[in-house]
Amino acid sequence: MALEIIESCVNCYACEPLCPNEAIYQASPHFLIDPDKCTECAGDYDDAQCSSICPIEGAIIDELGVALNLPGSLTGISAEMLAKYQAAVEATYRAALEAKTG
Amino acid sequence: MDLPVINSISGEVAEGGGCASHSCGSTDDQLGHLPEHIRAKVHNHPCYSEQAHHYFARMHVAVAPACNIQCHYCNRKYDCSNESRPGVVSEVLTPEQAVKKVMAVAANIPQMTVLGIAGPGDPLANPERTFTTFRELSEKAPDIKLCVSTNGLALPESVEELSKHNIDHVTITINCVDPDVGAQIYPWVFWKNKRIMGREGAAILIEQQQRGLEMLTERGILVKVNSVMIPGVNDKHLAEVSKVVKSKGAFLHNVMPLIAEPEHGTFYGLMGQPSPTPEELQELQDACSGDMNMMRHCRQCRADAVGLLGEDRGLEFTMDKIEDMEIDYPAAMVKRAEVHAQIAKELEIKEQDRQFQAQAKAALAALQGDVPLTRPVLMAVSTKGGGVINEHFGHAHEFLVYEASPVGVRFIGHRKTTPYCEGGSSCGDGESALDETLRVLKGCEVVLSAKIGFEPWAPLEAAGIQPNGEHAMEPIEEAIAAVYEEMRATGKLDEKPELQQKVA
Numbered sequence: 001m002a003l004e005i006i007e008s009c010v011n012c013y014a015c016e017p018l019c020p021n022e023a024i025y026q027a028s029p030h031f032l033i034d035p036d037k038c039t040e041c042a043g044d045y046d047d048a049q050c051s052s053i054c055p056i057e058g059a060i061i062d063e064l065g066v067a068l069n070l071p072g073s074l075t076g077i078s079a080e081m082l083a084k085y086q087a088a089v090e091a092t093y094r095a096a097l098e099a100k101t102g
Numbered sequence: 103m104d105l106p107v108i109n110s111i112s113g114e115v116a117e118g119g120g121c122a123s124h125s126c127g128s129t130d131d132q133l134g135h136l137p138e139h140i141r142a143k144v145h146n147h148p149c150y151s152e153q154a155h156h157y158f159a160r161m162h163v164a165v166a167p168a169c170n171i172q173c174h175y176c177n178r179k180y181d182c183s184n185e186s187r188p189g190v191v192s193e194v195l196t197p198e199q200a201v202k203k204v205m206a207v208a209a210n211i212p213q214m215t216v217l218g219i220a221g222p223g224d225p226l227a228n229p230e231r232t233f234t235t236f237r238e239l240s241e242k243a244p245d246i247k248l249c250v251s252t253n254g255l256a257l258p259e260s261v262e263e264l265s266k267h268n269i270d271h272v273t274i275t276i277n278c279v280d281p282d283v284g285a286q287i288y289p290w291v292f293w294k295n296k297r298i299m300g301r302e303g304a305a306i307l308i309e310q311q312q313r314g315l316e317m318l319t320e321r322g323i324l325v326k327v328n329s330v331m332i333p334g335v336n337d338k339h340l341a342e343v344s345k346v347v348k349s350k351g352a353f354l355h356n357v358m359p360l361i362a363e364p365e366h367g368t369f370y371g372l373m374g375q376p377s378p379t380p381e382e383l384q385e386l387q388d389a390c391s392g393d394m395n396m397m398r399h400c401r402q403c404r405a406d407a408v409g410l411l412g413e414d415r416g417l418e419f420t421m422d423k424i425e426d427m428e429i430d431y432p433a434a435m436v437k438r439a440e441v442h443a444q445i446a447k448e449l450e451i452k453e454q455d456r457q458f459q460a461q462a463k464a465a466l467a468a469l470q471g472d473v474p475l476t477r478p479v480l481m482a483v484s485t486k487g488g489g490v491i492n493e494h495f496g497h498a499h500e501f502l503v504y505e506a507s508p509v510g511v512r513f514i515g516h517r518k519t520t521p522y523c524e525g526g527s528s529c530g531d532g533e534s535a536l537d538e539t540l541r542v543l544k545g546c547e548v549v550l551s552a553k554i555g556f557e558p559w560a561p562l563e564a565a566g567i568q569p570n571g572e573h574a575m576e577p578i579e580e581a582i583a584a585v586y587e588e589m590r591a592t593g594k595l596d597e598k599p600e601l602q603q604k605v606a
């Protein structure tokens with residue numbers, strides 16, 4: 001029984017000091033959980049601490065690969081809004097590229 | 103008769119001063135509204151003093167990456183959008199690296215007087231990292247002022263530790279005092295080992311912010327409040343926020359515009375939430391800051407900014423460059439003190455010049471006969487700061503004295519006293535303390551306080567000082583102008599002041 005931090009982690013350090021088992025450690029390119037130490041906080045807290053403070057939806061998953069924080073659950077940003085965001089980012093990127101290549 | 107306040111006059115004078123920035127119209131004179139202990143702290147502070155920001159520099163170090171709440175104007179892939187800028191990522195430093203960087207900058211830029219920790223997350227959600235940095239700096243570089251910004255959630259538990267360091271002031275971002283408004287700004291907070299969503303979370307945050315504010319002002323630590331103006335969400339509500347935080351002793355309320363673009367990937371940005379127009383912003387700033395434009399030059403710096411406001415010399419001090427620098431801090435401190443003294447002298451000369459010009463202009467206006475020539479009147483005010491009349495008469499350690507005249511309201515000076523009533527219910531040495539207060543108020547014809555008890559009323563009147571509690575929580579200069587106008591209308595200004603001032 002252990003949780004896992006995946007690549008969408010933004011290295012914000014928030015989870016690390018909260019873990020009752022010191023299972024979380026800083027690593028490159030992102031923080032990691034030692035599966036041998038993680039108990040999913042059973043016996044210590046009602047809620048897994050790392051996934052209760054993590055601001056990034058989907059950055060922490062369980063053993064079945066299911067995200068503890070589902071898309072939209074923390075930011076209120078729906079999948080539809082997210083698509084709009086990606087389009088905006090792409091447009092900015094393309095504009096920058098065009099400016100560069102003239 | 104519409105009575106102008108002197109600041110608007112001096113603002114015009116200063117505009118010719120060669121500052122390119124539109125926001126630099128006003129001057130150090132604003133600081134006159136503050137009680138002495140606050141003024142001493144902020145008058146050479148680049149973020150508060152319009153004069154000082156051209157001379158003194160500040161820097162931020164990004165040692166605090168974690169956050170304990172989510173704001174709808176923030177995308178957590180980047181630095182905090184409130185304390186920094188949206189879409190910017192700072193390199194997170196360890197406390198050791200941060201201390202080294204601060205000392206390197208202080209030695210190379212002697213004008214650097216202020217070190218702030220503002221992020222990239224919430225400093226108090228990273229207590230270890232933030233306080234290690236403060237502890238080390240208080241010890242190794244005692245000539246640097248420290249300041250910290252927070253969302254307030256972890257503030258009450260941090261007050262004790264904060265009071266141990268050389269902390270100049272604390273900034274709390276307070277966007278609301280109503281959980282229903284908060285629920286539209288904060289989707290969650292992390293509280294007592296749980297994530298609390300929506301209104302319930304916002305209510306906890308608000309309670310902690312207010313408690314933290316009270317605890318800090320009780321301990322005499324300066325508190326500034328920042329608010330992000332979000333049209334349609336809290337724009338109408340911020341006047342209320344302003345009133346609440348000033349009554350609790352915040353010395354300044356600074357309203358900043360929401361920055362929300364779709365490409366920042368924030369909830370507001372993606373929702374198309376509009377930012378305020380400059381006019382909307384200014385209108386609200388005028389309403390909230392009273393007469394104090396101290397922060398109008400605020401540039402919303404990023405979490406690792408270095409240098410004078412509006413410039414960033416961060417690239418000269420990247421970690422790899424700092425590693426190679428040899429720093430002799432004691433020697434640097436001597437040089438820094440010399441530079442600071444030189445700047446202080448320059449500022450003083452400028453200030454005298456400015457006062458002279460303002461007086462000359464006022465005298466000219468009077469000569470030209472635009473205004474009826476009623477005599478000037480001195481009035482005393484008790485305030486905890488914030489530019490409003492918010493201190494009880496009996497609790498005041500000092501009074502601010504102003505001169506009202508046909509050409510405006512002018513700050514004259516501070517007068518210290520022993521509080522007539524040292525808080526609580528017991529007014530022990532009441533009588534002798536009141537005598538002292540009457541003595542320091544000599545020459546004043548009116549005293550304005552948030553509240554004046556029954557006891558001092560008669561002695562004040564007998565001394566020719568009219569007690570006035572009718573302008574509680576109002577901006578100081580407006581209240582004084584109103585009282586002066588009332589005196590004019592009721593013929594009090596026709597009498598000679600000697601006749602009123604019976605006690606010499």
Ligand code: SF4
Pocket residue numbers: 002003018019020021022023024033037038039040041048049050051
């Ligand atoms: S679930 Fe609990 S024990 Fe496991 S890593 Fe997260 S905080 Fe640590």
Ligand code: SF4
Pocket residue numbers: 005008009010011012013014015016031050053054055056059060
């Ligand atoms: S809280 Fe989430 S984003 Fe932050 S370090 Fe931990 S896993 Fe990464």
